[in-house]
Amino acid sequence: MNVTVLGLGSMGTALAGAFLDAGHTATVWNRSAGKDEALVARGAERAATAADAVGASPLVVVCLSDDDAVHHLLGPLTDELRGRTLVNLTSGTPEQARESAAWAASHGIGYLDGAIMSTPPGIGSSAIMLLYSGSSEAFAEHREVLACLGDPVDLGDDAGVASLYDTALLGMMWATLAGWLQGVALTGADGVDARTFTPVALRWTAAVNTFMSTYAPQIDAGVYPGDDATLAVHLGALEHLLHASAARGLDARLPQLLKAPFEAAVAAGHGADSYARLIEGVRAPHPA
Ligand SMILES: NC(=O)c1ccc[n+]([C@@H]2O[C@H](COP(=O)([O-])OP(=O)(O)OC[C@H]3O[C@@H](n4cnc5c(N)ncnc54)[C@H](OP(=O)(O)O)[C@@H]3O)[C@@H](O)[C@H]2O)c1
Structure with missing residues (x-):
């Protein structure tokens, strides 16, 4: 299956690489030139524009810095996106995810919001989780392809829930790491x-x-x-x-x-x- 990946930062590059590793073809696009070279050398198709990239695949994965960037990029591309599935792996709030889902529904775009519970080196391992919420039809249709990024966890039809879990889990991570740092400093003060x-x-x-x-x-x-x-x-x-x-x-x-x-x-x-x-x-x- 051909998959489009929009955004080739650290994470988008890892996502596109995992699709290639799993034997899919990938069409890639990035705002700044040059970040696609290693992927193209591995067989990815370079799209000249984001519109071309969207038009190349039934499944479009977007992973940009933030929600504003996603809407800035995709707002003008609703005609190209209509009838396709958009999987938004950009981090955001539950409220942003729900707004994106409503926007997608109003334009006939299948929408899944996702949260990646890993850094880029973990992408492609079934040991890491990617949380998804939104269209259950889109999840059922693309579950197998998405599984090559990491274990896909379905959190139901409310598109905001993946981000809700993401923010909760990141909060746990920071609290745990802060406690660990206190322990490292405490024991370290006595030479450990x-x-x-x-x-x-x-x-x-x-x-x-x-x-x-x-x-x-x-x-x-x-x-x-x-x-x-x-x-x-x-x-x-x-x-x-x-x-x-x-x-x-x-x-x-x-x-x-x-x-x-x-x-x-x-x-x-x-x-x-x-x-x-x-x-x-x-x-x-x-x-x-
Ligand atoms: N890195 C991680 O460990 C990690 C883990 C979980 C989730 N995430 C999430 O994944 C997302 C991407 O993270 P990253 O680490 O890949 O960040 P990154 O390396 O900074 O990449 C950001 C990407 O967003 C693009 N971008 C920013 N503004 C844009 C705009 N207005 N129009 C088009 N493209 C735009 C950048 O394009 P240019 O190259 O042109 O600047 C670049 O491709 C973030 O939401 C992050 O929270 C990251």
Whole structure:
């Protein structure tokens, strides 16, 4: 099958390369000249214009810097896109994705919004996820082709959901990496290098995974039995992190930030509840 890829930045180049690796033909286009050379050398077809590129394939994948760039490029190409499927792998917000889906529907364009849960070197591996939401017909029709980019995860008909998950998962990534950096700095201050600390940290993240599985049903039920570790116990342990960070002259803003919701929940009388209780403060950060 021929696939069109619009945008040959780091990610678009990896996407087009994965289509070629899987035996598809690819038509590629990029705003600035020169970024397509390696792909053309591997057999990709260079399109002179974005309109030509769109016209070359039933499946058009776009991966540009942001939502404005996508609409700037594709806004004038609705006639060329009509009757084709547009897979938008450009990162954005759920609101932008829903607006794009409505725009596509109003022009007879099949639309899937996607989120790539990888950096370019991971593209082509079934170990990485690409999240999709939008037209279920388009997903069913193109699932097999899209699978050559990574495991395609269908999140349903609401086009905003892939971006919703993407933003949530990136938030988790930054929070996890920030905690890891604090740990690297803390242990590093006593002479442990990052490569020594990290394998132990990775084993710990596996345990933390099980905590999420325990707390998810508690959150869904709105009931937080503190039968594993109570908020009061967590608060005591957090004091150790604050103390150890301060004693080593480290930035203690992250431990302080983490401590605040525990303190508020304990002060409100929830010290015997589980960690999952803190969801209430996230949902309503300024209780009356
Ligand atoms: N890199 C990652 O690890 C990663 C992971 C997940 C998701 N993503 C998402 O993938 C998207 C692309 O990322 P990237 O890393 O490939 O970025 P990049 O290397 O900076 O490439 C950006 C691409 O957008 C094009 N572009 C920007 N404005 C444009 C416009 N007005 N009209 C036409 N083309 C335009 C650029 O064209 P020129 O070459 O002409 O400038 C280039 O092809 C982003 O939304 C990013 O968040 C990236």
